Structure formats: C-alpha cells, structure tokens
Amino acid sequence: MLRGWKKLVGVSIISVMALAGCGSNNASTNSDSGSAGGGESDGKTYTVGVSQFVEHPSLDAAFEGFKKGLEDNGLKEGDNVEYDVQNAQADMNNTNTIAKNLVGDKVDLIFANATPSAQAALNATQDIPIVFTSVTDPVGAKLVESFDKPGPNITGTTDTHPDAIPNTIKFIADEFDAKTVGMIYNAGEQNSVAQVDIVKKAMEGTGLKAVEKSVSTSAEVKQAAEALVGKADVIYIITDNTVVSALESVISVAYDNDIPMFAGELDSVERGAFAAYGFDYADIGYEAGVMAAQILKGEKTADQLEVQHPQNLKLVINKEAAKEMGIEIKPEWEDKAEIK
Structure with a gap:
C-alpha cells in the first residue's frame, strides 16, 4: 500500500540523506517555505528520523499518514522537512542500532513506528522528542506512565481500539x-x-x-x-x-x-x-504527524500531548x-x- 517507499533502508545503511548537521540548532533558513493547511512554518528545515520495525502494509500506511499530518500543518517533505528513514527488518537488535544512529545524527524528532522501535528510541534518548504510532500497549511497554501523562519527551498514538x-x-x-x-x-x-x-x-x-x-x-x-x-x-x-x-x-x-x-x-x-x-493505519499515523508538527513548531511539548486511541472502528x-x-x-x- 505504501507508495514511493524507495527511501526505506536497513540498518546497514547509515543514512538516506546527504545532510550534515541535522539538528534544529543547525537548521537552515528556507525563505520559500510557507503554510500548508494547518499552519505556517517557522522558516527552518527539520530532520525527522524514522525508525520502523518492519515493512508491511499497516506500518507503511502509518508512515504515509504521518507525513500527511506534517504536510497539512505546514511541514512538507523536500521543502522544510527531510526524513532519515531506517528499517529494522523485524530484528530487535537493529532497533537499538537505528536509535543510536538517529540520536548521533542529532535529528530534530524521532518517529517510532511500532513498539520495539519506540522502546529502543526511548532507551537511546531523553532529550530528542519521540512520537510513536502502531503501539498496542504504550503503558505496558513502559513508554508512558498513562495515556494522559506521557513521558517528558515521548507521546503518540496507539493501534488498539478498546472494542x-x-x-x-x-x-x-x-x-x-x-x-x-x-x-x-x-x-x-x-x-x-x-x-x-x-x-x-x-x-x-x-x-x-x-x-x-x-x-x-x-x-x-x-x-x-x-x-x-x-x-x-x-x-x-x-x-x-x-x-x-x-x-x-x-x-x-x-x-x-x-x-x-x-x-x-x-x-x-x-x-x-x-x-x-x-481502522485505517493511515489515520493513526496522521494523528501522530499532527502531534509531531506541534512539537517541531514549538507549539507543544510531548508531555502536553495525550496518547490517542484510533477512531472509526x-x-x-x-x-x-x-x-x-x-x-x-x-x-x-x-x-x-x-x-x-
């Protein structure tokens, strides 16, 4: 279902981008960037590190939804957002390597797609904001204290509808x-x-x-x-x-x-x-993208955004x-x- 997944890579590839110094402190000015749907950009270019546990249609759709959520809020790929996309190929050890690589590259935000990827990201950093999706039990996975009390640098959307x-x-x-x-x-x-x-x-x-x-x-x-x-x-x-x-x-x-x-x-x-x-995984990815946009633009911090359940079962x-x-x-x- 995922379109244009040519940038999806394994951990054997260090990065999919030729972008040096990709933290927000080194963000480049983009005078042509503007608003798209939900809000205006702040003139910076952000790097979002993507850690996906494995490639399959649900997780792929969640990532597509995530990108759409950012774009609808003024953060468009190739304009003021770049993605460093890495795939663990369903290997738990690879998730740790990916997380360390993204932290070392000083990305502005980590999008963790599935529980193992989110756990590895949280173990790797307490400073870089993390937004997860496709996580079944964020409390049981010790990602957040509760849905209404996410961690200082982590929040996201769950793929479990209670019914x-x-x-x-x-x-x-x-x-x-x-x-x-x-x-x-x-x-x-x-x-x-x-x-x-x-x-x-x-x-x-x-x-x-x-x-x-x-x-x-x-x-x-x-x-x-x-x-x-x-x-x-x-x-x-x-x-x-x-x-x-x-x-x-x-x-x-x-x-x-x-x-x-x-x-x-x-x-x-x-x-x-x-x-x-x-439900459609693109929907929970989209909500995660909206959260990420708020964090990147400085409107909210992760601990101010409650973990969200999917809708429309x-x-x-x-x-x-x-x-x-x-x-x-x-x-x-x-x-x-x-x-x-």
Whole structure:
C-alpha cells in the first residue's frame, strides 16, 4: 500500500540523506517555505528520523499518514522537512542500532513506528522528542506512565481500539461453530503478549479456547500455521509485526484447509484474511504527524500531548477470502459489516 517507499533502508545503511548537521540548532533558513493547511512554518528545515520495525502494509500506511499530518500543518517533505528513514527488518537488535544512529545524527524528532522501535528510541534518548504510532500497549511497554501523562519527551498514538478484540471474539463465538482459536505471535513483542492476554480475557464465558503458537522470525510463521491444522477451528492473527510481515503464509494454510482466518487490522483483510474489526493505519499515523508538527513548531511539548486511541472502528469482510475458506456469508452480516 505504501507508495514511493524507495527511501526505506536497513540498518546497514547509515543514512538516506546527504545532510550534515541535522539538528534544529543547525537548521537552515528556507525563505520559500510557507503554510500548508494547518499552519505556517517557522522558516527552518527539520530532520525527522524514522525508525520502523518492519515493512508491511499497516506500518507503511502509518508512515504515509504521518507525513500527511506534517504536510497539512505546514511541514512538507523536500521543502522544510527531510526524513532519515531506517528499517529494522523485524530484528530487535537493529532497533537499538537505528536509535543510536538517529540520536548521533542529532535529528530534530524521532518517529517510532511500532513498539520495539519506540522502546529502543526511548532507551537511546531523553532529550530528542519521540512520537510513536502502531503501539498496542504504550503503558505496558513502559513508554508512558498513562495515556494522559506521557513521558517528558515521548507521546503518540496507539493501534488498539478498546472494542476491537472483544468484538472479534464475540463475532467468532456468535457466528461460528468453533471451540478453538489458533493464534500465532512473537512472544518477544510486548505488544503481542498484551493482545493475547486481552484475547484470553475476552474468551471467558464464551466456550472458546486459545491454541497458541509462538515464533521468533517471519521464516517460522508458515510452520506455525501448519501446526494449527486440526487443532484450531478458527485462526486469529493479532497485530503482531513478525507474523503480519509473513501473513501470506498463514493465508495459504487457511485457504488450503478451509479455516476461517480473522485479523487484527484492515490491511490484512485486503491481503486475504476473512475479516477484521479495525481502522485505517493511515489515520493513526496522521494523528501522530499532527502531534509531531506541534512539537517541531514549538507549539507543544510531548508531555502536553495525550496518547490517542484510533477512531472509526468497523468490521470489514473479504468475500473472496470467505469463498476460499469455505465460509458462507450470512445475509445479516451485511447490516454490521462492510463486505468487499
């Protein structure tokens, strides 16, 4: 879904920009920069360091939304904003290297896209402002004290709507003759562990039971999915970065074995999952971009901006995926879901 991702790089590349001295104290004057939508620029050029945990459509869309949020508030790429974009390729160690590189380069702000990237950025600096998105449990991840009390240099948007998981479990319990729900996740991702706990809590009293398979890398995902055949009546893939980056492996197993497969976000439905209660990741990225603009322009500090939940939760069903999984779409679903 991401357009123009040519600048996305791994940690083996030190920087995507030939920009020296990129802190705000060395910001260059840009007499041609002006306002765009939400406000006027202050004549400086800012460098935003981007730490993204892995490349997949949801995180990519969040970054696109982030850039749009900045642009609509007077900070446009190539005009008064430059991006130093680095990708950890789903490697926890790489997130630390990226964070140290960005701090060493004295970027003006770090955009941390996913929980591991945000944790590494916060460990690397208490001075450079950090705005995160695609973080499931910012309190549990020890990024902020609470949603209304973010850290001195960190705030952002979460990708957890409080009703998403409970609504998904209720739909499975009410609409499918299922007893077991297969889940694949990386136990090393704190956001995933938090979601699994929420899923188990939501299952209480429904008669559903979780069947868990843990993976460490995306290369292990297909084997984990195959191990669920005969053990899981339904598969539910939460917003785990490691698994979502290899989602097609799970989809192929679900298709081959007629197992209904639910997802934690809408991009996975577009890729071939049956259904999800979700929202557009571009939206939470956009809100993070608005926050970043306020911080860069000196209008707010991170601790003055509360962490935001996503809005506009909706159920989306992929009718082609339903056919592949042997699911008959019930007429009453049309009243509660977008069927595409």
